[in-house]
Amino acid sequence: xxxxxxxxxxxxxxxxxxxxxxxxxxxxxxxxxxxxxxxxxxxxxxxxxxxxxxxxxxxxxxxxxxxxxxxxxxxxxxxxxxxxxxxxxxxxxxxxxxxxxxxxxxxxxxxxxxxxxxxxxxxxxxxxxxxxxxxxxxxxxxxxxxxxxxxxxxxxxxxxxxxxxxxxxxxxxxxx
Numbered sequence: 001x002x003x004x005x006x007x008x009x010x011x012x013x014x015x016x017x018x019x020x021x022x023x024x025x026x027x028x029x030x031x032x033x034x035x036x037x038x039x040x041x042x043x044x045x046x047x048x049x050x051x052x053x054x055x056x057x058x059x060x061x062x063x064x065x066x067x068x069x070x071x072x073x074x075x076x077x078x079x080x081x082x083x084x085x086x087x088x089x090x091x092x093x094x095x096x097x098x099x100x101x102x103x104x105x106x107x108x109x110x111x112x113x114x115x116x117x118x119x120x121x122x123x124x125x126x127x128x129x130x131x132x133x134x135x136x137x138x139x140x141x142x143x144x145x146x147x148x149x150x151x152x153x154x155x156x157x158x159x160x161x162x163x164x165x166x167x168x169x170x171x172x173x174x175x176x
Contacts, residue, residue, distance in 0.1 A: 025136045026112040029085040030170040032142075036163040039074040042066065045152030047125045066157070082172035112136070126152045130159075140167030 043066045051059070103121040108131075110116075115134040121127070128150030135143045142165040149158050 022107050022110045023112050024089050025115060025134060025142070026139050027083060027088060027136055027142060028139045028167045028170070029083055029088045031080060031168040031172045031174075032083055032165045033078065033080050033168055034163055034165040035076060035078050036161060037074045037076045038159060038161045039070075040066070040157060040159050041070045042157040043155040044157045045126045045150050045155045047123065047152065080168070080174055082174065084172070121150075126150060141165070 043063050046054075046062075054062070102123050103119060105117055105119045108116040108118050113136045115132075117132045117134075118129070119132070120129045128148065130146055130148035132144065132146045137143055142163075144161075144163040144165070146159075146161045148160070149156065151157075
């Protein structure tokens with residue numbers, strides 16, 4: 001999962017879940033600035049189908065890149081995103097993997113200020129799991145932490161992240 005998209009998944013790529021026990025987070029609509037820090041370790045798992053297509057040199061290159069990225073330490077990015085008014089009061093959860101990708105999420109806790117989501121994904125050979133915790137410290141201040149692990153039995157990659165988001169104002173004007 002790329003550094004740039006992790007927090008967007010956690011906050012802004014949402015789907016409504018109309019369950020009575022999932023409360024919407026107390027957040028303001030408008031423009032948000034997110035500071036995301038991601039740390040990785042290990043080597044990405046690969047299915048036997050992918051491994052069969054790679055030469056030993058290609059495998060070594062992937063492993064070397066993963067080790068080098070982990071050795072660089074945490075990576076921090078800052079992005080701006082919009083949370084639209086129509087989405088503020090919806091009890092939302094995340095979209096993982098799309099249909100047929102073998103991901104299941106469970107809302108382990110939900111209130112106006114806190115949300116915990118557990119995710120488990122698997123296909124025939126690669127399995128992963130993680131936890132996302134969101135805390136609306138105030139309607140204009142959000143903290144998100146996540147821990148992920150994915151493995152194929154031989155290679156394991158772990159990803160941890162923290163994000164802080166602050167509300168900048170009610171008008172969403174994004175500039176590149």
